[in-house]
Amino acid sequence: MTSEFLRGRVALVTGGGSGIGRACAVALAAAGATVHVVDLDGGSAAAVARALGGRARGALAHTADLSDPGAIETLPDAVDILVNSAGLQHVAPLTEFPPERFTLIQQVMVTAPFLLLRRVLPHMYGARWGRVVNISSVHGLRASAFKSAYVAAKHGLEGLSKVTALEGAPYGVTSNCISPGYVRTPLVEAQIEAQAAAHGISPGDVLSEVLLARSAIKRLIEPEDVAAAALWLCGPHTGHLTGASLPLDGGWGAN
Numbered sequence: 001m002t003s004e005f006l007r008g009r010v011a012l013v014t015g016g017g018s019g020i021g022r023a024c025a026v027a028l029a030a031a032g033a034t035v036h037v038v039d040l041d042g043g044s045a046a047a048v049a050r051a052l053g054g055r056a057r058g059a060l061a062h063t064a065d066l067s068d069p070g071a072i073e074t075l076p077d078a079v080d081i082l083v084n085s086a087g088l089q090h091v092a093p094l095t096e097f098p099p100e101r102f103t104l105i106q107q108v109m110v111t112a113p114f115l116l117l118r119r120v121l122p123h124m125y126g127a128r129w130g131r132v133v134n135i136s137s138v139h140g141l142r143a144s145a146f147k148s149a150y151v152a153a154k155h156g157l158e159g160l161s162k163v164t165a166l167e168g169a170p171y172g173v174t175s176n177c178i179s180p181g182y183v184r185t186p187l188v189e190a191q192i193e194a195q196a197a198a199h200g201i202s203p204g205d206v207l208s209e210v211l212l213a214r215s216a217i218k219r220l221i222e223p224e225d226v227a228a229a230a231l232w233l234c235g236p237h238t239g240h241l242t243g244a245s246l247p248l249d250g251g252w253g254a255n
C-alpha cells in the first residue's frame with residue numbers, strides 16, 4: 001500500500017473540527033485525500049483545514065449545523081469517502097431527559113448521516129467505489145443508564161450503516177461502523193461533571209468507577225487510534241468488510 005493511496009479521492013468528515021473527526025481528517029489527508037472538514041464551529045473547521053494545507057492541498061472548511069437539513073443541502077455531494085463523526089451527548093435519567101435535547105441528538109447523529117448518504121451515494125455509485133465510515137460507539141451495541149438519546153441514536157446509526165452496506169454493495173460501496181469505548185476528546189471531558197452529578201460521585205471517581213468500569217483496558221483510547229481504523233476501512237484490503245461494527249472497546253464487549 002503506497003503512503004498516498006487515497007490520492008484523487010475526496011472525503012467529507014463531519015465533526016471534523018474536533019476530537020475523532022479531526023483525527024480522521026488528518027489521517028485521510030496524510031493518505032492523499034482531498035478533505036472537506038465540516039463543523040458547527042466554523043473556526044475549528046477552518047483551523048483544521050489550514051493545518052491540512054488549506055485550499056492548496058484541497059482541504060476546505062464548511063460551517064454547517066447538521067440539525068438543519070437546509071445546511072446539509074449546501075455541502076459537497078461529489079464525495080468518495082463519508083465519515084460521520086459529528087455527535088453530542090446529554091446525560092440525564094429518562095424521567096428528566098429534555099425532549100428537545102433527545103430530538104436534537106437524533107437529528108445530528110441519525111437524520112444528518114441519512115441526509116448526507118442521500119446526497120453522496122449517487123456520486124459513489126457512479127464511481128463504482130465509495131467508503132462510508134460511521135463513528136458509532138460501544139453504545140451502538142450496548143446501553144448505559146442516563147444516556148437514552150445517545151444510545152438510541154447510536155443503535156439507529158448501526159442499523160443505517162447495515163442498510164447502506166446492503167444497498168451499496170453492487171456499486172463497490174462499503175459501509176461500516178467503528179464503535180469505540182471512551183476516547184480522549186472534548187466530548188468525554190465534558191461528560192465527567194455530568195456523570196458525577198448523575199451518579200452522585202466525585203468527578204475524580206468517574207473515570208475508574210463509571211467510564212472505564214466495564215472496559216478490560218483501563219485507559220482512554222486516543223483519537224488517532226480511531227482514525228487509523230477509519231483509514232484502514234478506506235484502504236485496499238477491506239473491500240469485503242461491510243455492514244460490520246468494529247469494536248475498539250478495550251474488551252468492554254467481552255465482559
Ligand code: NAP
Binds near residue numbers: 017039040064088187
Ligand atoms: P467532539 O470532540 O466533541 O466532536 C464532536 C464534533 O461534533 C464537534 O466538532 C462538534 O462541533 C460537532 N457537532 C456537534 N453538534 C453538531 C451540529 N449540530 N452540527 C454540526 N456539528 C456538530 O467529540 P468526539 O469524541 O470526537 O466525538 C466524535 C464522534 O465520536 C461522536 O459521534 C461521538 O458520539 C463518537 N464517540 C466518541 C467517544 C468518546 O469517548 N469521545 C466514544 C465513542 C464514540 P462543535 O465542537 O462546534 O460543537
